[in-house]
Amino acid sequence: MAWVAGDRLQGGKYTIERELGRGRFGITYLVKNSNSDRLVVKTLNDDLLRPLTQQERERLETMYLQEALKLQKCKHKHIVQVTEVFKEGEHSCLVMEYVDGDSLADLRPPILSEADALRYIQQIGEALIVVHQNELIHRDVHPGNILLRNREGQLEAVLIDFGLALDFDHILTTSRTKETSDGFTPPELYTKRTIARAYSDIYSLAATLYKLLTGRTPVNAVKRKVDGEHLVSPKEFNPQISDRVNGAILTGMKLDHKERSQSMREWLDSLGLSGETPQPVSTVLPNPNPNREKKINWTLVIAAIAAIGALLSGIAALIPILKQSPSPSPSSLSPSPSSTKTP
Incomplete structure (x- = not known):
């Protein structure tokens, strides 16, 4: 049988608003649930089921439910989602999201x-x-x-x-x-x-x-x-x-x-x-972790301070040695080959 506006399914969980369409195999209905959310219910067409033997009908129902359960597992944003599969009397039904x-x-x-x-x-x-x-x-x-x-x-x-x-x-x-x-x-x-x-x-x-x-x-x-x-x-x-x-x-x-x-x-x-x-690509990529930049900058600052400290310590160690050295003679002011090497 075909449902009409006002018919209630699953003990009132879904209320038929109107028929959306039908084909040889199925009929699709727009329904509202108890929260007034719009959904779609799809069921097999009685015109298809009526001439079948009981064995053929059971086989078709089984195939339909098996594939419906597979479809329910197909989670993708570009696939209409099946939210529930149930039996209403002798009718197998799929509940799907409504895409307006x-x-x-x-x-x-x-x-x-x-x-x-x-x-x-x-x-x-x-x-x-x-x-x-x-x-x-x-x-x-x-x-x-x-x-x-x-x-x-x-x-x-x-x-x-x-x-x-x-x-x-x-x-x-x-x-x-x-x-x-x-x-x-x-x-x-x-x-x-x-x-x-x-x-x-x-x-x-x-x-x-x-x-x-x-x-x-x-x-x-x-x-x-x-x-x-x-x-x-x-x-x-x-x-x-x-x-x-x-x-x-x-x-x-x-x-x-x-x-x-x-x-x-x-x-x-x-x-x-x-x-x-x-997706559209921005020419300026956002910083995925804004705190990371601060950590990197502090790390650089600390490293620079340590380097300066090491340099000052080295200079301080040279001062006593320089004080003990004799005054250079005028000839020593001329650069020698070894004076250009790094100590």
Whole structure:
């Protein structure tokens, strides 16, 4: 059954505000908790569950919960965070943070500069590295599933709407065409012959970068593979794109997954994006320990005093010797070779 505004879950812990959206697999709701914080609850769609046998339904529920628990372990500032997993009657539910912002699909104008596009791509790419380390694949990366959140006046990308348990389609069908995003889904996700891996998310993220830099959705992977349609180089639409970025996009969107980068880190490196997202660098670096400078200065002062003291002691020791020495003769005033040496 679908919940409506006012319905209460978990004994009143969460109250439904409204439905945010639904797909073949899941329904997403905006809720408030007992502290009036807004959150998102996602559950499996009854329309999917209804025709299944009890055994199939239990298997899908198990897959969904297993992947939900993996997603809960994916802690990264650019991944929507899962805060709780629970059962409401026969429904498995995920509670996630609510990100209030537009998606990259809503950009106006639709084309970003290369620097801005790469900043968002790196944020999502780094997030996907964490996802892949937790043995998950997003399966549905595209501009509509990347929200822009305002954090301290700066926009940052957040990855949402993971395709949990999409591999369940393998049990029932030979294709996943109902769960694909035209232009962003790699060819292997249209059939059951190839299991999704990191290279699948790489294709989708490369296609997303293509869209951000050109304003155009790339040609569907099936049309490329079956009908022989040509993938136009993004640089042909936008000559401002660098050769390096253009090449990385085309490599990331190779139809044969073996010809793509095999890890997200490798593909980000091909874009020149190493390590975490770079932050603005100040020309004057702050002193990480303001007291350290004072300690260094006092040390120098003490060392200087000690050196002066040693010098004065040496002079004092020479005074009695100088008093006992006879007065120099006029000839001794002329410098000798040995007088220039340091004693």
